[in-house]
Amino acid sequence: MSPxxxxxxxxxxxxxxxxxxxxxxxxxxFEAVVLFVAFGLTxxxxxxxxxxxxxxxxxAAVGAGLTGALFMHARQRLAEKxxxxxxxxxxx
Amino acid sequence: xxxxxxxxxxxxxxxxxxxxxxxARGPTPADRMLAAxxxxxxxxxxxxxxxxxxxxxxxxDVALVFALLAVVAGxxxxxxxxxxxxxxxxxxxx
Amino acid sequence: xxxxxxxxxxxxxxxxxxxxxxxIGMLRFPDVYTRLHALTKADNxxxxxxxxxxxxxxxxxxxxxxLLLIWILVLAATATLCHIVARAALERGIRPWRRx
Numbered sequence: 001m002s003p004x005x006x007x008x009x010x011x012x013x014x015x016x017x018x019x020x021x022x023x024x025x026x027x028x029x030f031e032a033v034v035l036f037v038a039f040g041l042t043x044x045x046x047x048x049x050x051x052x053x054x055x056x057x058x059x060a061a062v063g064a065g066l067t068g069a070l071f072m073h074a075r076q077r078l079a080e081k082x083x084x085x086x087x088x089x090x091x092x
Numbered sequence: 093x094x095x096x097x098x099x100x101x102x103x104x105x106x107x108x109x110x111x112x113x114x115x116a117r118g119p120t121p122a123d124r125m126l127a128a129x130x131x132x133x134x135x136x137x138x139x140x141x142x143x144x145x146x147x148x149x150x151x152x153d154v155a156l157v158f159a160l161l162a163v164v165a166g167x168x169x170x171x172x173x174x175x176x177x178x179x180x181x182x183x184x185x186x
Numbered sequence: 187x188x189x190x191x192x193x194x195x196x197x198x199x200x201x202x203x204x205x206x207x208x209x210i211g212m213l214r215f216p217d218v219y220t221r222l223h224a225l226t227k228a229d230n231x232x233x234x235x236x237x238x239x240x241x242x243x244x245x246x247x248x249x250x251x252x253l254l255l256i257w258i259l260v261l262a263a264t265a266t267l268c269h270i271v272a273r274a275a276l277e278r279g280i281r282p283w284r285r286x
Contacts (some may be wrong), residue, residue, distance in 0.1 A: 004098035011105045015112075022116060030173070034115050034124040037165055038131050044154070045105070045135060048142060053150045057157055065161035072165075072173035093191065093243070100198055100236075104205055111209040114221075122218045122275055126225050129267065130212055133229040133260055134205060137236050140253065144240055152252055159260045166267040170274045 009049055015042050029078075033071045040064025097145035101138045108134040125169045132162030194239035201235035204228055217283040218275045222268050229264040233257060 001009075019042060023035035040063040047056035111134075114127040135158045143151035208228025215221045237257040241250045 002095055002098060004095055004102050008098060008102035008105060011102060011109060015105070015109045018109075019112070026116070028118075030121050031115060031118070031124055033173070034128050035112075037128050038112055038115065041128075041131055041135050041158070044158075045138060048139065048151060048154065053148065053154060056151075056154050060154060060157045060161055065157075065164050068165050069168035069172070072168055076173050096195075096198070100202055103202060107205055107209050111212045114212050120218060120275075120280065122271055122280075123221060125271070126218070126221050127212060129264070130208060130225050130228060133233055133264065136256065136260060137201070137205065137233050140237065140240055140256070144243060149249070152249075152256065155256055156259070159256060159263060162260075163263040163267055166271065170270050174274060174278070 005049075012042060012046050012049060016046060029075050030072075033068060033075055036071060037064050037068035040068065094145040097141045101141040101145070104134050104138050104141075121169070121174055125166065129162055129166060132158055132165070190242040194242040197235045197239035197242070201232045201239065204232035204235065208232060218280055219272060219282050222272055226264060226268050230261055233260055 016039065019035055019039040023032050023039060026032050026035070040059060044056045044060040044064065047053075047059055108131050111130050112127055115124045118124055136155045139151050139155035139158060143149060143155070205228050208224050211224025211227070212221055215224055234257055237253050241253050244250050244253060
C-alpha cells in the first residue's frame with residue numbers, strides 16, 4: 001500500500017476510535033449528538049477506503065444525516081419535558 | 093498524480109480531525125454544529141480526491157450525499173435542536 | 187507532464203491552504219460569527235480550488251459538469267445555512283465579539 005493511503009487509513013482509524021470514546025464518555029448530550037454525526041461521516045469514509053461504496057452511501061444518508069437529526073430532535077424534546085417537570089415541582 | 097491526491101486527502105482528514113476539537117470545547121451548541129459542518133464539506137473534498145485517485149466515479153455520488161446531508165443536519169439543528177431554553181448544561185459545559 | 191497538471195498543482199495547494207486556514211480559524215476565533223467566517227472560507231474557496239484542479243485533470247465533460255454542480259450545490263447550501271445559523275444566534279441573544 002502507498003504511504004499516503006496508509007496515512008489516510010491510520011488517520012481514519014484514530015479518528016473513529018477517538019470519536020467513539022469521547023461520545024460515550026461526554027456528559028453533554030448535544031456534544032454527543034454532534035460527535036455521533038461526525039462519527040457517521042468518518043465511518044462512511046472508512047467504508048469508502050474498504051471499497052464498499054454502497055455502504056458508504058447508506059451510512060452517510062441514514063447513519064449520520066437522518067439519525068443525527070432524529071437524535072437532535074429527541075434531545076430537544078427531553079429538554080422541554082425536563083423543564084416542564086421542574087416547573088410543576090416548583091408550583092406543587 | 094494519484095499518490096498526490098491520496099496525500100492531499102490524508103492531509104485533509106488529519107486537518108479536520110484537529111478541527112473536531114471545537115466540538116468538545118463548545119461553548120454554545122452552534123459552535124459544535126459548525127465543526128460538524130466543516131467536517132461535511134471537507135468530506136466532500138476528500139471523496140472527490142479519492143474518486144479521482146482510485147478511478148471510482150461512484151464516489152462522486154457519495155460526495156453529493158455528504159453535501160446534502162450537511163444542509164439537512166444544519167437546518168434540523170436550527171429548527172429542532174437549538175431551543176430558546178436548552179438544558180442548562182449545554183451552554184456552560186467545559 | 188501536460189500543462190493541465192502544472193496548472194492543477196498550485197490549485198490543489200491553495201485549496202489545502204484554505205482548508206488549513208478554516209480549521210485554524212475554527213479553533214482560534216473567539217465567537218460563533220467569526221467561526222462562521224472561517225467555515226465559509228474553507229467551504230467555498232477550499233472546495234472550489236480543489237474542484238477546479240480536479241476539473242482540469244478530469245477526462246470527459248460529463249465528469250467536469252458533475253464536479254462543478256457539486257461545488258455549486260455546496261456553495262448554495264453553506265451560504266444559506268450560514269445565514270440561518272447567524273440569524274438564529276442573533277435571535278438567541280449571542281452578542282458579536284468586540285475587541286476588548
